[in-house]
Amino acid sequence: MLNTFWQRWSETRYNTKVTTLRFLLALWIGKSARLFVRLIGQGSGTALPGLLALNIDPTFLHTGLKQLKDDCIVISGTNGKTTTAQMVRAVMKPPHQSLLMNKEGSNLLRGIASSIIEHSRLDGHIQASLGLFELDEATLPLLLDIQPPRILVLLNLFRDQLDRYGEVDLIRKKWADAIKKLPTETRLVLNADDPLVASLGKGWSNVVFFGIDDVSAASEKPASHLDVRACPSCGGKLAMRNFFASHLCHYQCQKCSFHRPKPDIAAIHIISNGLEETDIGVVIHGKRQRLTIPIPGLPAVYSTLATCAVAHILELDKTVVLDALRALPRPFGRWERIEINGQKILLILIKNPAGASAVLDTLAGTKHNTLLLALNDNLADGTDVSWIWDTPFEKLPGAKRVIVTGTRANDLALRFKYAERKTIEVVSSLKQAIIRGLHVKHGSDTGSLTILATYTAMLAIRKILTGSHLGGVQE
Amino acid sequence: MTLQLCHLYGDIMNTYGDDGNIIAIQKRCAWRGIDVELMRSNIGDSIPSDVDLFFFGGGQDKAQEAVGRDLVETNKGAQLKKQVDDGTPLLSICGGYQLLAEYYQPFEGQKIPGVGLFPAYTEAGQRRMIGNVVVQLRPDVFDNIHSTIVGFENHSGRTFLRNLDDRLGTVVSGNGNNGGDSTEGIMVKHAIGCYLHGSLLPKNPHLADWLIGKALEHRYRKKIDLSPLDDTLEWRAHSAAGGT
Structure with a gap:
């Protein structure tokens, strides 16, 4: 060989x-x-x-x-x-x-x-x-x-x-x-x-x-x-x-x-x-x-x-x-597609200005029912969340609803306020945030949910979405 | 109303989200109907003369060296000092703060001279001081309800004040200027130097408004009351970082 x-x-x-x-x-x-x-x-x-x-x-x-x-x-x-x-x-x-x-x-x-x-x-x-x-x-x-x-x-x-x-x-x-x-x-x-x-x-x-x-x-x-x-x-x-x-x-x-x-x-x-x-x-x-x-x-x-x-x-x-x-499968948390009860979820890891900025560029012009952003400040995420101010979140694509969550959800909410993004929902629990995101329905549409999350938040969200307690995802 | 904001060396001195401070000033003015004209002064440019507020962020070592040469070897440092002496407010963070003080003493070699605007000096330190910081502001200057400011420090340089009374505040948690004397930052006239990234101003709206107020006072030569804003989100982020 x-x-x-x-x-x-x-x-x-x-x-x-x-x-x-x-x-x-x-x-x-x-x-x-x-x-x-x-x-x-x-x-x-x-x-x-x-x-x-x-x-x-x-x-x-x-x-x-x-x-x-x-x-x-x-x-x-x-x-x-x-x-x-x-x-x-x-x-x-x-x-x-x-x-x-x-x-x-x-x-x-x-x-x-x-x-x-x-x-x-x-x-x-x-x-x-x-x-x-x-x-x-x-x-x-x-x-x-x-x-x-x-x-x-x-x-x-x-x-x-x-x-x-x-x-x-x-x-x-x-x-x-x-x-x-x-x-x-x-x-x-x-x-x-x-x-x-x-x-x-x-x-x-x-x-x-x-x-x-x-x-x-x-x-x-x-x-x-x-x-x-x-x-x-x-x-x-x-x-x-x-x-x-x-x-x-x-x-x-x-x-x-x-x-x-x-x-x-x-x-x-x-x-x-x-x-x-x-x-x-x-x-x-x-x-x-x-x-x-x-x-x-x-x-x-x-x-x-x-x-x-x-x-x-x-x-x-x-x-x-x-x-x-x-035929490549999408890697774990990298534009990963997950489907739950007919609702399409897109899970994207963001962790630094360059990567997040490239994600925002790729998302430019797309429309989303709900955008969920999760910012954690655990060791594996980086304890310094200042990078969100180096990231052009002004370019966040259109969505009917924006929910922020994670240990530093408040920082993210503030970042979006200064990006002139109105009506941000802050939900401190990841699970509650997902439940809210999944249950947004517009007309006869089943909602689509796009998630941008830092590393440990991504892991936790993935576990909630694909894990055994999936049956518990309901309002 | 108009305010002229000058970002010093923003093209290379911009680590740790320091640009959030520019965004905060722009938006907090815009929400009150105050126009902000943003000017940039980089290496080789002159310092504009009609500035109402300067901002100077932190950068990587190499960038800091180049900026230091540009400030000290031309008369730009002296010009900046003159404008601050005239009462122009300034916010400098980390590298910017160090460059505006007297000198930086590396482990080996000669002292690197600074602008001398702040009566303080910095020595290279062995230990990197990283983490969230909560600072109790000097009560004689700031009489707001919220007496703390919060940020994230990441520096190995240890800055010592010639006179401890010049401090911006006292460290409640974190390291501050040097990890030893509980001081954080410095304040001379309306110029502030500190180690707080984070970004600083979005999470500390009282400090942002203090700077905007001083900038307008400088421009219009009278005290100007700023209309209040809904700062609920700002104070939540402030509390999340440990502020009270």
Whole structure:
């Protein structure tokens, strides 16, 4: 099954060191913890088992990941990690049935450790040959240090949860330092349209750039604040135009030679079919392709391009890739469609200005019966809710009713007041908010409900909508 | 009535939702029929002379360095100081606050000089101070019913006031200026410096109106009573963040 790229890599890096007793001990305790967590019904065991294992054996990841004979593909960036990982998984499925993936949302080192625990036999043998990991921006440098991946996909870098991650420049610097230490065999897949990311390819020959060439999809002005205005190389002023999402654009430094690299994988023609699907004309290393993805919006186009880059590197079968993309299920909470008693619900994760702004752009011109927005300020959401003021909620699409909920519903209500949005309903309980949203009926219509929610609110809402207490959703 | 609002370095000093302050001033004026003319002054631009209210937000380190050079190496800092001395109100947050004080002392290397508008200085700190902050406002300046202001701090620089009486308020919860002396922010004439993001003004309508009032006073040279607004939502968000 291995193609030539895998073989070349395996010859140089494949290593089946015998697992140590300490590794086994960590594994067994991790496995017990996983069993326990699942038995008592306190989650799926994607964090605690890994955390325990890493505490018992600090080299747990190193020992575990070394066993993967096809090594790993790592995806990072502020927005689009989950969608991209799901796309890559979909296109790889036929030849790589034995994928080791971290569960969505567990994108810290403990999440990867937990996935090793889940997929290992008791003797420490991992029943997978290839790792596919999505990693948190701050965690990426740690993993690169432990296990250099075969392919590293970097999607973008935006301001996000500044209380947790700190400033964008700081994260980029950590990425740059970690990338410098990678072996030259690692293939970098970089977003050409993000100057913060594209500039990381400086000095690398092993880079595949992806980007959008179709300027009809761009705006003249950026939709939200730009996290970069200066050249990452020399600090000079960047000339920027054709904005696709926040600072993803076409750019050139006015002082030095740094400019947007010509993408090897480029979207040359994008047609969006409402909120249903997107048609993309792609040029892949000079060859034209048409493909369709069942997800709306430009962020999904970037994920598709990154996936095409990975597929190209892996020399995957073109037809398989196109079919897999077309049939892609919408990932968890990413434009996810849920139907309850004939009422259509659209569930969309929002978590930072760039992502939320892209969602608002995608929703532009659409009409909704009820819009429900949920803002939580738990650790996984970011405890700082100031980002809602950096998000152009003035663009919120038309709806007969707007309900806000979540731990910081009052902040959201205030944001909408200052966006001149009248008649906002504040409902503090998530469940009550959903019940209200679901029971709005206009004439003979069954109501449609569009939900925008931060991470922990999204999880909770999903649980209410799809969970066992669904029968209780009534007024 | 008209009010001229000047956003200082808003293109690069705009982290943590500080633009919400601009939105708050614009809307709270618009709802009262006051026109707001928004001017922007970025690197290389001059400081407009006919400003009634300045706003200066926080930014990333690199942006802050570039802005610091622009303020100190030209006469823009001095111009700003002169206008504040004449009574023009100003709100500065985090990076903007630090740049308007005397200097910033990094861990290594030379002091980075500031504008010197605020009698205070900042030292680099090891610990990042992050979280919600509740501040009891100085009673001698603010006689509103709501005596607290709330916001979200995220800074490692520790700012020390030359004179503790200059403080904007006293920390009820959170760290404030330096995490040690319970002071938060500074106030000189009608100029305020503080560490409160969040955004600050939407959740603290009394402070927003105080600034608008001072701005109109500056323009029309007389005390102007602002018509009251329905601030129910504002006070709810204020309470949700711990304010009283």
